[in-house]
Amino acid sequence: MRESRKKRQERAAEVVRRLAKEWPDARCSLHYKTPHQLLVATILSAQCTDERVNQVCKPLFRKYRSPRAFASVEAPELAVDIHSCGYHNQKARSIVGMSRAVLELHGGQVPRTMEELVKLPGVGRKTANCILGEVFGVPSMVIDTHMIRIMNLLGFGKTRDAVKLERELMDLFEPAEWVRLTHRVIEHGRAVCIARRPACARCVLADLCPSAGKTA
Numbered sequence: 001m002r003e004s005r006k007k008r009q010e011r012a013a014e015v016v017r018r019l020a021k022e023w024p025d026a027r028c029s030l031h032y033k034t035p036h037q038l039l040v041a042t043i044l045s046a047q048c049t050d051e052r053v054n055q056v057c058k059p060l061f062r063k064y065r066s067p068r069a070f071a072s073v074e075a076p077e078l079a080v081d082i083h084s085c086g087y088h089n090q091k092a093r094s095i096v097g098m099s100r101a102v103l104e105l106h107g108g109q110v111p112r113t114m115e116e117l118v119k120l121p122g123v124g125r126k127t128a129n130c131i132l133g134e135v136f137g138v139p140s141m142v143i144d145t146h147m148i149r150i151m152n153l154l155g156f157g158k159t160r161d162a163v164k165l166e167r168e169l170m171d172l173f174e175p176a177e178w179v180r181l182t183h184r185v186i187e188h189g190r191a192v193c194i195a196r197r198p199a200c201a202r203c204v205l206a207d208l209c210p211s212a213g214k215t216a
């Protein structure tokens with residue numbers, strides 16, 4: 001039977017409550033001190049673990065201390081420093097290009113709007129949402145692989161298209177919850193609702209999830 005909008009909203013609110021109880025301290029696991037450093041770390045985190053990115057960023061942020069320092073290096077030189085994050089040539093080009101744009105177009109300050117952020121080289125909607133939510137406190141959802149997988153399993157989205165899913169979820173969840181919900185879903189995806197082997201038997205969402213026990 002098709003779930004009514006009201007029932008769906010009630011189920012979504014209960015999912016928010018349970019994940020908040022399960023993962024009260026979930027937050028961005030990338031280490032940074034400035035908005036620009038978070039942009040660099042987020043670009044590096046594509047197809048790479050946050051743990052590896054943090055390892056790489058520690059010496060990187062000591063070597064390049066400002067957007068100007070990142071803008072002054074040539075991409076092939078930076079690629080050597082970020083080699084272990086994978087896709088190093090492409091990521092180096094993005095970081096240098098992004099840093100030059102931040103410097104030349106925004107006076108060295110990371111812009112605060114989605115429209116301006118996605119114009120920076122290497123910055124897509126996912127990275128922009130991460131910066132907006134994490135640094136500037138703007139309600140936003142980072143639609144990563146965990147969010148796509150788990151929200152589809154929960155029946156809150158019926159698409160793997162990140163932009164469409166973001167729109168569907170924004171309609172379902174309260175804006176005040178978007179940032180924390182993203183972090184909690186990511187934690188849940190790493191520890192419980194693991195890709196290809198979700199641990200439904202120990203999932204606090206099992207009685208709310210139409211996919212419980214059906215994914216093996």
Ligand code: SF4
Nearest residue numbers: 193198200203209212
């Ligand atoms: S019940 Fe299973 S499929 Fe549903 S969210 Fe929990 S772990 Fe994932």
